Amino acid sequence: MLTDLSGWTVAAVVVLGVLSVAGGIAVFVVDSMARATFALLASFLAVAGVLLAFDLVYLAVVTALMMTIEMAIMAVFMIMFMMNPAGLMPMTMVHNARGSAVTGAVTFVVLVVGIWTVDWPIGRTERPEDSTRQLGEAIMGSHMLVMLVIGIGLFATILAGTVLATARGRYDRFGADLAAKRPDDPIPGGLPR
Amino acid sequence: MPETETAAAAWGVVPSALLVMGAALGLGWLVAAVDRVVLTGAGAPAVLEPVRSSVRLLTEQRRTTLAPDPLLWRLGIAAVPVLAVLSLAVVPIGGRTLWSTSVDLVWFNAMEALLWAAVWLVGWGPNAVHALTGGYRFLAQGLAYELPLMFSLIAVGVGAGSLRTADILSAQAGLWFVVSMPVAFVVFLASAAAFAFWGPFGAPTGADIAGGVTSELSGVDRLLVEAGRAIFLGATAAMAVALFLGGGSGPWLPGPVWQLLKTVAVVVALVWAGRRLPVLRPDRVVEVAWTVLVPVTLVQALVVAVLLLSGFYAV
Numbered sequence: 463m464l465t466d467l468s469g470w471t472v473a474a475v476v477v478l479g480v481l482s483v484a485g486g487i488a489v490f491v492v493d494s495m496a497r498a499t500f501a502l503l504a505s506f507l508a509v510a511g512v513l514l515a516f517d518l519v520y521l522a523v524v525t526a527l528m529m530t531i532e533m534a535i536m537a538v539f540m541i542m543f544m545m546n547p548a549g550l551m552p553m554t555m556v557h558n559a560r561g562s563a564v565t566g567a568v569t570f571v572v573l574v575v576g577i578w579t580v581d582w583p584i585g586r587t588e589r590p591e592d593s594t595r596q597l598g599e600a601i602m603g604s605h606m607l608v609m610l611v612i613g614i615g616l617f618a619t620i621l622a623g624t625v626l627a628t629a630r631g632r633y634d635r636f637g638a639d640l641a642a643k644r645p646d647d648p649i650p651g652g653l654p655r
Numbered sequence: 656m657p658e659t660e661t662a663a664a665a666w667g668v669v670p671s672a673l674l675v676m677g678a679a680l681g682l683g684w685l686v687a688a689v690d691r692v693v694l695t696g697a698g699a700p701a702v703l704e705p706v707r708s709s710v711r712l713l714t715e716q717r718r719t720t721l722a723p724d725p726l727l728w729r730l731g732i733a734a735v736p737v738l739a740v741l742s743l744a745v746v747p748i749g750g751r752t753l754w755s756t757s758v759d760l761v762w763f764n765a766m767e768a769l770l771w772a773a774v775w776l777v778g779w780g781p782n783a784v785h786a787l788t789g790g791y792r793f794l795a796q797g798l799a800y801e802l803p804l805m806f807s808l809i810a811v812g813v814g815a816g817s818l819r820t821a822d823i824l825s826a827q828a829g830l831w832f833v834v835s836m837p838v839a840f841v842v843f844l845a846s847a848a849a850f851a852f853w854g855p856f857g858a859p860t861g862a863d864i865a866g867g868v869t870s871e872l873s874g875v876d877r878l879l880v881e882a883g884r885a886i887f888l889g890a891t892a893a894m895a896v897a898l899f900l901g902g903g904s905g906p907w908l909p910g911p912v913w914q915l916l917k918t919v920a921v922v923v924a925l926v927w928a929g930r931r932l933p934v935l936r937p938d939r940v941v942e943v944a945w946t947v948l949v950p951v952t953l954v955q956a957l958v959v960a961v962l963l964l965s966g967f968y969a970v
Binding site for chain 1: 941
């Protein structure tokens with residue numbers, strides 16, 4: 463036996479794993495942006511289910527939470543930036559079919575060879591009482607520096623992306639000499655300014 | 656932390672799942688009935704009105720639109736009530752939750768996040784402009800309420816030293832969390848109205864877009880979505896009682912009675928206040944949420960953290 467997991471867990475992991483792969487394939491088969499987005503979400507939710515089967519509840523729930531919000535927002539942007547914003551007209555997620563097929567096949571071979579040839583260490587440590595607490599202590603303790611650097615890096619990327627993408631700058635908002643008291647915004651917002 | 660047995664372990668999986676289903680239907684009915692009473696001022700007939708309109712919707716023939724996306728539409732419609740019931744799985748009923756993980760609060764939050772996808776799909780499915788506009792409005796509003804909601808949940812988790820609802824209940828044995836976390840309480844209730852897209856946050860179903868996400872729903876579809884909204888509102892009221900109002904704690908009466916009374920009171924307050932406030936435009940909600948509510952809830956979390964370090968909470 464490869465693992466000490468129960469038969470039900472193994473069955474659930476296998477079924478959910480197949481589902482997640484099927485969802486991933488569906489992304490490139492369906493012909494609508496909305497369906498592609500939610501096929502990807504279904505794939506992520508299946509992965510969250512695998513994590514749940516491994517009793518890693520926090521990681522499972524957080525995966526479902528983050529990926530759902532991410533896919534919902536991605537659907538908005540993907541459909542907004544499509545040539546056909548209605549999105550129900552036929553489209554495809556496949557571009558450069560030959561190149562991507564070669565890349566996919568090579569990646570698959572490399573991963574499979576790696577998985578079966580690397581001498582993986584066998585976990586001999588006791589499973590922690592509360593994996594959520596252990597994860598929190600790792601993130602807020604020994605891995606704090608990494609998390610902070612990643613967080614700031616992501617934040618800077620988001621800000622830079624927004625600044626590059628927006629057509630309006632401060633001169634549009636406050637006038638050529640930046641003297642306007644109130645910014646001239648197309649959407650007024652909720653606060654008196 | 657004392658381990659509280661889950662309802663599934665104590666009473667069996669099927670009975671406790673049925674109990675949660677019953678509680679969900681009861682809460683949904685409660686919200687709808689209180690809504691009718693507040694809206695019309697009618698007494699006894701309003702109590703039966705949700706049942707009557709449910710039966711009418713069940714027998715109503717479904718209409719459809721030109722070139723809908725039936726798969727995604729039905730998925731979204733079915734997901735709304737399913738997620739509402741799933742969020743109730745971590746709400747303590749009679750002191751026990753249906754199932755308990757070490758991360759009940761995150762589970763509750765995740766069910767509500769999955770609602771983003773469900774409501775957008777309900778708007779997307781019928782291939783109709785008003786429904787789609789409503790779906791987009793919901794996402795805009797979601798961006799507004801999600802972070803303040805998460806920070807208020809974090810305040811609760813920090814105060815209790817646990818994300819498990821049973822631990823949060825026992826942490827409030829001395830003092831209810833609403834005393835030290837009033838901002839988080841108000842933000843939580845406002846978010847409840849926002850993710851049930853209801854009351855002042857009803858722009859996704861606004862009259863200016865002919866009912867928005869619900870505009871093309873008919874028959875059992877409309878029943879499922881409306882019931883899901885009502886159950887979500889009721890479930891969040893029950894969760895607010897557990898997180899901020901001490902759950903079943905109170906003098907003289909047994910715990911479940913107190914819990915029921917408090918839940919009814921929160922539902923009545925939510926519905927009564929919600930019906931008296933005007934619908935807010937999503938763009939206004941977003942700006943107020945990001946520039947006012949995010950800092951305020953962060954300060955709330957900071958206050959709770961400082962209180963925790965000074966030994967205010969008996970953890």
